[in-house]
Amino acid sequence: MELKILGSTGGFSIDGRHTACYFIKDLNIFLDFGSGFFRAKEEVKNVEKVSILLSHLHHDHISGFFCMQLALGVEEVDIYVPKGEKDNLYRYLEPPYSPQSFRLMPFKVNLIEIEDEFEIETPKGKVSVKTESFEHPGGVKGFRIFDGDKTLVYMTDMRSAGETFEGAVKFARDADCLIHEANYLDKSKDIAIQTGHTTALESGELAKAANVKLLLLTHITAWGNQNEFEAEAKTVFENSHAAKEKETYII
Ligand SMILES: [Zn+2]
Numbered sequence: 001m002e003l004k005i006l007g008s009t010g011g012f013s014i015d016g017r018h019t020a021c022y023f024i025k026d027l028n029i030f031l032d033f034g035s036g037f038f039r040a041k042e043e044v045k046n047v048e049k050v051s052i053l054l055s056h057l058h059h060d061h062i063s064g065f066f067c068m069q070l071a072l073g074v075e076e077v078d079i080y081v082p083k084g085e086k087d088n089l090y091r092y093l094e095p096p097y098s099p100q101s102f103r104l105m106p107f108k109v110n111l112i113e114i115e116d117e118f119e120i121e122t123p124k125g126k127v128s129v130k131t132e133s134f135e136h137p138g139g140v141k142g143f144r145i146f147d148g149d150k151t152l153v154y155m156t157d158m159r160s161a162g163e164t165f166e167g168a169v170k171f172a173r174d175a176d177c178l179i180h181e182a183n184y185l186d187k188s189k190d191i192a193i194q195t196g197h198t199t200a201l202e203s204g205e206l207a208k209a210a211n212v213k214l215l216l217l218t219h220i221t222a223w224g225n226q227n228e229f230e231a232e233a234k235t236v237f238e239n240s241h242a243a244k245e246k247e248t249y250i251i
């Protein structure tokens, strides 16, 4: 899998850093479509159809909608939405909240409510995806994507420590790459708990316990120093990296 980081931050964008959007280029699959989605314009060329896996409906994961019309020159988009959220997404992305709507897109948009396990048609054939619910205000889905003998796990906006640690370890177990949020440093653990997030240290502990090969730290707060978050995770799990905008990782 060829993973490109299009938006790495959480909450809001700042100069050079955009909100949650990751593109598995050889599978034409986006993980969330936050403000970093504008970069899809450079990535998606001569492609008929793309898929978007949506973890939850918080604005920093769907704000790419507002450039979707200009960013994508495709014929069809499948958006995989957590169960029960399809109508909420539809309502949110139309007047009075938005001047646009899915109906105005120059391509077909299919909103698909996801099951615990499903398959996505990709240029490399069918890829299977497992999902699980995690703790976050309003709920969130984690994704485990199987491509041949490689596994990519995407866990953002969730509390993966304390009482939820064991479940998180089970879901991330032996992944080739774990993309996991690290919204806060350990010194702000109280806020992480209050807001349903995880610290860099806790993300490292999860990666170690789950025996993953690579940990990519994402959703690092926009004004945070990414190197500091990476260093904190590395104290417990050496192969931790803060995902940097526009970088590509081969998994
Ligand atoms: Zn977020």
Ligand SMILES: [Zn+2]
Binding pocket: 056, 058, 136, 157
């Ligand atoms: Zn969130």
